[in-house]
Amino acid sequence: KSFLQKLWKGNVSSKMLTPHLQKARREYLRANKLGVSFTGRHNAKKLSPQELLCELKKRAHVRTLDGKEPPFSNLGWEKYFPQTPLSLLYPRGLSSCAVVSSAGAILNSSLGAEIDAHDAVLRFNSAPTRNYERDVGNKTTMRIINSQILTNPIHHFTDSSLYKDIILVAWDPSPYYADLHMWYHKPDYNLFPPYERHRKMNPKQPFYILHPKFTWELWKIIQENSNEKIQPNPPSSGFIGILIMMSMCQKVHVYEYIPSYRQTDLCHYHEQYYDAACTLGAYHPLLYEKMLIQRINQGTEDSLLRMGKVTLPGFSSIQC
Ligand code: C5P
DSSP states (O other): OOHHHHHHHTOOOGGGSOHHHHHHHHHHHHHOTTOOOOOSOOOSSOOOHHHHHHHHHHHOOOOBOOSOSTTTTTTTGGGTSOSSOGGGSSTTOEEEEEEEOOBGGGTTOOOHHHHHTSSEEEEETTOOOTTOHHHHOSOOSEEEEEHHHHHOGGGOTTTOGGGSSSEEEEEOOOOTTOOHHHHHHSOSSOOHHHHHHHHHHOTTSOEEEBOHHHHHHHHHHHHHTOSSOOOSSOOOHHHHHHHHHHHHEEEEEEESSSOOTTOOSBOBTTSOOBOTHHHHOSSSOHHHHHHHHHHTOOSOHHHHHHHOEEEEEOGGGOOO
16 A cells, blocks of 8 residues: 555554655654653553544643733733634634645645635645635635744745735744743744734734644644654644634634645645655654544545545534
8 A cells, every 4th residue: 555545544654754754753853952751641542533532622722822921921011912812703613614734735626716615714824825726715814824934034924915914823832841931032933023013013913822832732642642752843833723723613624734646745835845744744743643633534535535635523513
């Protein structure tokens, strides 16, 4: 069986990756730059899909900075964070949501119309819609952006229309012990000054920063439910986004996160850059994230193979 067929069944291990990707994983494990020490246990018994969903619902509570904890409280930052928590932006919930991965495999998918038909559409980082409407649609409700988007001038964060008139959720890798002081003084990329500037200029735009405790809680759930040691780095924006949408929507449809038969080494649909790590992971524990998501997929195998589509219940739709 091919690697892809095994991935569709959720049956892959790092040993099936290319030597280059295996080496990258081992080196991240060895370096352990963020000081991860996993004290939990690997689940001895493989959880059923329902048990896994309930575990996620119980533990994956979306949390954003609210300015009430130091150092932000001492800095007087409470006024910069949005008044309304992300979880209350849609008090009656969203019915059907789309999560659009940036994978090259979405090219020539003709998924655009289907994606735009959802009530809300989540995209990532600098992924454009213009000129790609047929394959990715053109509606954007929310974007998850990493700290490099705010800090690297090539993204033109302040001026680009990609980041206007939508909900923004930014994140940055923090040390595992998520001490907000340490993180504030030594973020991976210093997102705090551009965040403060953007909030002053656009106080009405819902713009959140994820609490590092949330991302590390997601990491722990992935580690507990994997057979191998996963990379000691935060989950990808894609995984974070899926979990945010599961907490806000009744149903979540994820496109080309788990690759369809169109799988390609083309990293992003909007860039001529080839690297299998984008799909299978080097820095992020992508392979393990994807196996976990495929275990809770409620869509058909045909939708997965043809559209790269996974269908998940929102947390409000499951009874535990
Ligand atoms: O690369 P970037 O993080 O901006 O892409 C957004 C998300 O799309 C990733 O975090 C990952 O979850 C997903 N992705 C993928 N395969 C790719 C590229 C992106 O699964 N080839």
